[in-house]
Amino acid sequence: MRKTMTGHKAVAEAMRQIEPHVVAVYPITPQSEIAEYYAEYVHDGIVRTELVAVESEHSAMSACVGAAAAGARVMTATASQGLALMVEILYIAASMRLPIVMALANRALSGPINIHCDHSDAYLARDAGAVQIFTESAQEAYDYTLIAQRIAEHKDVRLPVIVNLDGFTLTHSVQVVEPLEDARAKGYVGDFSPNYPLLDVDHPSTWGPFAMPDYYFELKRGQQAGIEAVPPVFLAAQKDYAELAGRPYEGFLEPYRLEDAERALVVMGSTAGSAKETVDALRADGEKVGLLKVRLYRPFPYTAIADALAHVDRVAVLDRALSFGTYGALYSDVATALLHRERKPILMNYIYGLGGRDTTPQQLDQVLREMKSGDPDQGLRYIGLRE
Amino acid sequence: MAAKLKGWKDLPMGGVVPGGATPELNKTGSWRAERPIWNEEKCIQCLQCWLHCPDDSIMIKEQKMTGMDYDHCKGCGVCAGICPVDAIDMVPEGSAACARR
Numbered sequence: 001m002r003k004t005m006t007g008h009k010a011v012a013e014a015m016r017q018i019e020p021h022v023v024a025v026y027p028i029t030p031q032s033e034i035a036e037y038y039a040e041y042v043h044d045g046i047v048r049t050e051l052v053a054v055e056s057e058h059s060a061m062s063a064c065v066g067a068a069a070a071g072a073r074v075m076t077a078t079a080s081q082g083l084a085l086m087v088e089i090l091y092i093a094a095s096m097r098l099p100i101v102m103a104l105a106n107r108a109l110s111g112p113i114n115i116h117c118d119h120s121d122a123y124l125a126r127d128a129g130a131v132q133i134f135t136e137s138a139q140e141a142y143d144y145t146l147i148a149q150r151i152a153e154h155k156d157v158r159l160p161v162i163v164n165l166d167g168f169t170l171t172h173s174v175q176v177v178e179p180l181e182d183a184r185a186k187g188y189v190g191d192f193s194p195n196y197p198l199l200d201v202d203h204p205s206t207w208g209p210f211a212m213p214d215y216y217f218e219l220k221r222g223q224q225a226g227i228e229a230v231p232p233v234f235l236a237a238q239k240d241y242a243e244l245a246g247r248p249y250e251g252f253l254e255p256y257r258l259e260d261a262e263r264a265l266v267v268m269g270s271t272a273g274s275a276k277e278t279v280d281a282l283r284a285d286g287e288k289v290g291l292l293k294v295r296l297y298r299p300f301p302y303t304a305i306a307d308a309l310a311h312v313d314r315v316a317v318l319d320r321a322l323s324f325g326t327y328g329a330l331y332s333d334v335a336t337a338l339l340h341r342e343r344k345p346i347l348m349n350y351i352y353g354l355g356g357r358d359t360t361p362q363q364l365d366q367v368l369r370e371m372k373s374g375d376p377d378q379g380l381r382y383i384g385l386r387e
Numbered sequence: 388m389a390a391k392l393k394g395w396k397d398l399p400m401g402g403v404v405p406g407g408a409t410p411e412l413n414k415t416g417s418w419r420a421e422r423p424i425w426n427e428e429k430c431i432q433c434l435q436c437w438l439h440c441p442d443d444s445i446m447i448k449e450q451k452m453t454g455m456d457y458d459h460c461k462g463c464g465v466c467a468g469i470c471p472v473d474a475i476d477m478v479p480e481g482s483a484a485c486a487r488r
Contacts, residue, residue, distance in 0.1 A: 196399075
């Protein structure tokens, strides 16, 4: 049934249906309402989850690691500085192959302190070993929270999965969302069968052992195998979900009017919505423009990106964070994906929307028009920045 | 000596040690700079050293202290400090007092 709700509520609804054994969470804008909704479900006896009201995000992720190693299904959620505080333990959670699904309400990292959206928090956790998915709408945030559970708990993966949703733009705005019925959502997610659960006292095991130069390298290689196992698992989980829920989800990417495009944008998150409008308007004027939205950010779908973009003449990659001293992180990945293709587009890197700065369809229109001609200088370009 | 090391494919997921890891297999006593020397004649068998040893390196049998586990003792000196009758001396590794033992 179609309902109206915020992105917060959509994520909290998915969590309610998943009903993890443990949720350890600490409030931070713009994530807090996810935790607040979930705390209400616990208080009202709607879920039987153990809600751990920890004293920091470092403790939230630590409690998640402990509970997951014990054999529990666990979830959390955070944003910005909260993720920064979690990152130390997030690396450990990934190395211990613990399937912790978490919403990340994307918010700019300090400083200066800010509460609004950009992707600097997601980029901070880029190399942590967690799977990362970006969503465009409250509906997608709901859907991919369920899908993430299947990916995280797959026997070949067993990794934390971050579901990104743009802070305020998605978390706080009311949208139409069509959740699954509880039984169907629960049936889709299925049961969790943990590896070596610490609470299985008849089969003791040691978690998080010290690893010296003789084994550290091999253990990290094993972790790499875990994230390399994600792509087919992502596709299968997404396909099952798309069939169950009647959604058009397919592939690691969402191409939009890209087949015959001469110019295209590459974006992640809610800006894809504005970009689709812009593409439609320019197409109506006869401009051959298109869009590529990245759903799966880690592991990065290099081959799919190259296949989708190789025929385009000019591509502008939009990064919603600076990676100081180098190109935007998404641009660098897209460039790597195309490096060995014989036919490849001219690439440009635009930085946009830092600290919640609005990016309008008019600005995207301007990008798609200005990239048409002239020599692309290879430096960073900025959208909506005052000189 | 060194056992054949496993390749990455042969290691359990997440670095877990099924069955549990034990320091018994690792002889960590080589880290020690000072060695506790137990004087059996002065010892009153109060077992304070056994209670306080952070590394389970005080060997006991039938509730009596029988000696030091030098394969695992790190030489922290807690046993010598807690001993009420000064029955444990800390001596530098490699010294003459060590060699006699």
